[in-house]
Amino acid sequence: MSTLIHADVFFFVTTFAVIAVAIALTVALIYLAKALSDIKEITGQLKEETRLFRSDIADLRAGVRKEGFRLEAIFGFLKSIARRTGFTTKRSVAKEAKEAKEAKKRGR
Numbered sequence: 388m389s390t391l392i393h394a395d396v397f398f399f400v401t402t403f404a405v406i407a408v409a410i411a412l413t414v415a416l417i418y419l420a421k422a423l424s425d426i427k428e429i430t431g432q433l434k435e436e437t438r439l440f441r442s443d444i445a446d447l448r449a450g451v452r453k454e455g456f457r458l459e460a461i462f463g464f465l466k467s468i469a470r471r472t473g474f475t476t477k478r479s480v481a482k483e484a485k486e487a488k489e490a491k492k493r494g495r
Contacts, residue, residue: 443468 447464454460 439471 443464447460450460450464451457
């Protein structure tokens with residue numbers, strides 16, 4: 388009879404262990420699905436930016452072929468990339484702040 392009680396306790400404990408492992412695996416799969424979704428979104432954005440970069444480089448190459456190698460073309464290319472990406476310098480940030488301050492004064 389004692390062996391039967393031991394077997395019942397073993398199956399009872401094993402059942403809870405299997406349930407706990409199943410819950411842990413389910414939670415891990417949910418996190419994995421979310422991570423894969425984020426990775427898919429990031430790769431889509433990367434693909435679009437790569438396409439835009441290739442287009443910019445093609446425009447730069449066409450400009451160099453048309454006008455020859457000029458430093459002005461390179462700077463124009465870098466400015467267009469900076470404008471598109473929203474890159475700002477300290478000078479442009481200070482200028483925008485000054486303009487906003489002046490506009491606020493005029494609005495009063």
